[in-house]
Amino acid sequence: MPFVYWLLLIGALLIWVSLSKASLTRLLLSTSMLYLAVGYGLGPAGWAILSPDPLVYTVTLERVAEVAVLISLFSIGLKLSIPLKDKRWRLPICLALVSMTITVLLTAAIGIAVLGLSLGAAVLLGAILAPTDPVLASRVQVQGTDDRDRLRFSLTGEGGLNDGAAFPFAMLGLGLLGLHDLGIFGWRWLVVDVLWALIGGLVIGAITGTAIGRLVTFLRHRYRAEVGLDEFLALGLIALAYGFAVLSHTNGFLSVFAAALALQRMERRDAGVTPPPDGQAGFTTGLSTERTTELTTEHPAGLTAALAADLAAGPSHRWVHEGSGAGFIEQMERIAEMVVVLLVGAMLWYSHLHAKAIWLVLLLLLVARPLSVWFGILGARVSNDQRLLISWFGIRGIGSIYYLMYAINQGVPDSMAEELISLTLTVVTVSIVVHGISVTPLMKLYARRKARQHGF
Numbered sequence: 001m002p003f004v005y006w007l008l009l010i011g012a013l014l015i016w017v018s019l020s021k022a023s024l025t026r027l028l029l030s031t032s033m034l035y036l037a038v039g040y041g042l043g044p045a046g047w048a049i050l051s052p053d054p055l056v057y058t059v060t061l062e063r064v065a066e067v068a069v070l071i072s073l074f075s076i077g078l079k080l081s082i083p084l085k086d087k088r089w090r091l092p093i094c095l096a097l098v099s100m101t102i103t104v105l106l107t108a109a110i111g112i113a114v115l116g117l118s119l120g121a122a123v124l125l126g127a128i129l130a131p132t133d134p135v136l137a138s139r140v141q142v143q144g145t146d147d148r149d150r151l152r153f154s155l156t157g158e159g160g161l162n163d164g165a166a167f168p169f170a171m172l173g174l175g176l177l178g179l180h181d182l183g184i185f186g187w188r189w190l191v192v193d194v195l196w197a198l199i200g201g202l203v204i205g206a207i208t209g210t211a212i213g214r215l216v217t218f219l220r221h222r223y224r225a226e227v228g229l230d231e232f233l234a235l236g237l238i239a240l241a242y243g244f245a246v247l248s249h250t251n252g253f254l255s256v257f258a259a260a261l262a263l264q265r266m267e268r269r270d271a272g273v274t275p276p277p278d279g280q281a282g283f284t285t286g287l288s289t290e291r292t293t294e295l296t297t298e299h300p301a302g303l304t305a306a307l308a309a310d311l312a313a314g315p316s317h318r319w320v321h322e323g324s325g326a327g328f329i330e331q332m333e334r335i336a337e338m339v340v341v342l343l344v345g346a347m348l349w350y351s352h353l354h355a356k357a358i359w360l361v362l363l364l365l366l367v368a369r370p371l372s373v374w375f376g377i378l379g380a381r382v383s384n385d386q387r388l389l390i391s392w393f394g395i396r397g398i399g400s401i402y403y404l405m406y407a408i409n410q411g412v413p414d415s416m417a418e419e420l421i422s423l424t425l426t427v428v429t430v431s432i433v434v435h436g437i438s439v440t441p442l443m444k445l446y447a448r449r450k451a452r453q454h455g456f
Helices: 003-026 031-042 058-079 087-113 119-129 150-165 167-176 184-222 231-247 252-271 289-296 305-312 328-350 355-376 384-392 398-409 414-453
Strands: none
Touching: 003 031, 003 328, 031 328, 031 414, 058 150, 058 231, 058 252, 058 328, 058 398, 087 119, 087 150, 087 355, 119 167, 119 398, 119 414, 150 167, 150 184, 150 252, 150 384, 150 398, 167 184, 167 398, 184 231, 184 252, 231 252, 231 328, 328 398, 328 414, 355 384, 355 414, 384 414, 398 414
């Protein structure tokens, strides 16, 4: 199709989505559902404008999904302003490690017992479907750096961590299929793919984010440079953190997430902003009189008023959603969501739905996810409402598409790849629809019940 027609099509779609958001919410629909339907219509099943054959364009599809996940992970990291040593991190860490591991095991068991897959293919399927999606789950994520809701924080933190934590299981599945070296008795997998990849990724990301944050602070205060957290710095940090991690054979997803956390922590420290106690919303500036004067006075030894206003408003507020506005990273995240879900809709023509896939969907969403959450957060201080909603909102999406394409590019046989494509696209499609329909009424009900419990 000529380029000018692509411009007309994309322009009409973007304007349509922008003008119909309120209507979609009232109809219990999500923008992802709209993208999915449009993608299906543009694919071979409809106008055949898009033909993203997942067995032909695997490298391109992997890169597109990879970029989408990286942008979303960085956005999530900027929103989660609670220090990692805070006890509130226990829930998302348990969900991302314990619950996800249980999900992989249960999905692998379903793959062997119900789908008739080999052990390697079943473990690989579990790794593909285990991570919850950090892109499509935006409506259950924290709504800004001052959002302290335990449910939202847990789901957001889980989405930020488990896309990286799924990597060792993907490598294990590939190793069992003979496509990756696991080492004698699995020593290489344990040391390199698990310990080094996970810990190294977090450390590299934390160092990179901290270094960039300190450089920004140094330039502000030593040379009075009006250096803020702009778009170039955001994209540059994503690229550096991911690139350093990949070159070091560590986990790039965790590196980008950790870099965002570290940068956001450095920015808050520079602004003198401190998080509130658990259960309270908002932040206290914690600025002394001298510090406030330094930040708000155009003095040769201080900063300009414009930059001081950025700091006083909180770190990264130009990048992530704050109040009624939307920052650069959030807009990038929405564009990435649109592109990938359009491609998922177009790819549905290449998948072949069968009865076993329905069983996989039902068992994954209604059995494996609730059981893994129940065991993962056993003993945690969460209400019944929060436990139920965490169990339900295990949204699958772009992270699963990335691992699917990554596995195919590692040499998975075509027959197995076709089955994995059909199963993954079925799960992702059903998740987009059922979670998209249920998110608005369930979150509204949760908010009302929480308000009544607090006497509002």
